[in-house]
Amino acid sequence: MKFLFWIVVLLVAAVLALFAVSNRAGVALSLWPLPFLVEAPLYLIALGGALLGFLAGELAAWLAASRRRRELRRQRRHIAALEAELRGSQVPLAGD
Numbered sequence: 001m002k003f004l005f006w007i008v009v010l011l012v013a014a015v016l017a018l019f020a021v022s023n024r025a026g027v028a029l030s031l032w033p034l035p036f037l038v039e040a041p042l043y044l045i046a047l048g049g050a051l052l053g054f055l056a057g058e059l060a061a062w063l064a065a066s067r068r069r070r071e072l073r074r075q076r077r078h079i080a081a082l083e084a085e086l087r088g089s090q091v092p093l094a095g096d
Contacts, residue, residue, distance in 0.1 A: 016047070019043055019046075019047075020041075020043040020047075022043075023041065023042040023043040023046065024041050024042070024043065025041065025042055026039050026040065026041055026042075027039070027040065027041075027042050027045060029045055
């Protein structure tokens with residue numbers, strides 16, 4: 001499994017390297033309301049946009065899962081309290 005992981009990593013790295021080499025032309029990027037103009041190679045803008053999209057998606061998934069994490073924490077506390085109550089209320093058997 002580890003071998004397959006490294007093969008996939010190497011393939012992705014090779015594709016990204018080929019993309020970067022093939023798209024070295026400079027482009028100007030301006031963000032409409034801002035007066036700035038950024039000159040950068042096309043591959044940096046494309047990969048930077050993909051990275052920003054990935055990070056935005058991860059943030060959205062993390063925020064969406066916060067309700068589930070909160071519920072799991074509540075359930076764990078409840079289970080721990082019930083287990084402590086059960087340990088404290090165990091009555092010894094007649095034969096013990």
